[in-house]
Amino acid sequence: MTQRIGIMGGTFDPIHNGHLVAGSEVRAKYDLDQVIFVPTKNSQPRFKNDVSPIAGEHRYLMTVIACASNPDFQVSRVDIDRPGDEYTYTIDTLRSFRETYPDAELFFITGADILVDFETWKDFNQLFDYAKFVLVTRPGANIDWEHLATLPSEIEVLEIPALAISSTDVRRRVQIGLPIWYLVPDGIVQYISKNHLYTD
Numbered sequence: 001m002t003q004r005i006g007i008m009g010g011t012f013d014p015i016h017n018g019h020l021v022a023g024s025e026v027r028a029k030y031d032l033d034q035v036i037f038v039p040t041k042n043s044q045p046r047f048k049n050d051v052s053p054i055a056g057e058h059r060y061l062m063t064v065i066a067c068a069s070n071p072d073f074q075v076s077r078v079d080i081d082r083p084g085d086e087y088t089y090t091i092d093t094l095r096s097f098r099e100t101y102p103d104a105e106l107f108f109i110t111g112a113d114i115l116v117d118f119e120t121w122k123d124f125n126q127l128f129d130y131a132k133f134v135l136v137t138r139p140g141a142n143i144d145w146e147h148l149a150t151l152p153s154e155i156e157v158l159e160i161p162a163l164a165i166s167s168t169d170v171r172r173r174v175q176i177g178l179p180i181w182y183l184v185p186d187g188i189v190q191y192i193s194k195n196h197l198y199t200d
């Protein structure tokens, strides 16, 4: 039987419950065998002017901690370990997965906020040769159906329980001393505190 693999790319700076619910909902809805979380090599200053990137290794380890208890979740180092390239491009992630899983059906999972600049992604038109794109709803990101209809491939849209959580807000909360309990898994609260992340 063809393997069905979800790919959840992100900066995960840090990973939070919004990411985990997205992965879990898409896994259930599309009957995926596994969802693989793929932290980017770097935070992307192109998109994030507000943050100095912490070491990828911290982001990777937090992703591992958050996924550890779910047998359907895995974490990949494919982007973190990618040589050369300064940034992570989804097309490169997808090409790597296609090489590793030549026969699998790939589902790339993203939040609806990516629609803002989706067409500027590297090799945009080729993205859809590699994977089906599943857009999950996200508070604050309206789904522009007219825009969706102009895309070169049909995109799946999945409504998921709304969690108004962002990594930006988690970082800000840590910075100013507000709690992050229940926004991120317990182990992530503890990891951030132990390693003094986001307080500089």
Ligand code: ATP
Pocket: 009, 010, 011, 012, 013, 018, 019, 022, 048, 109, 110, 111, 112, 113, 114, 136, 137, 138, 139, 163, 164, 165, 166, 167, 168, 169
């Ligand atoms: P930042 O604020 O640093 O941009 P983020 O919370 O947006 O962080 P990312 O690592 O940028 O997290 O997002 C990874 C993927 O998860 C993206 O496709 C994003 O749209 C999606 N995502 C993030 N938070 C949510 C959420 N609360 N609900 C649904 N999808 C989400």
Ligand code: MG
Pocket: none
């Ligand atoms: Mg984001």
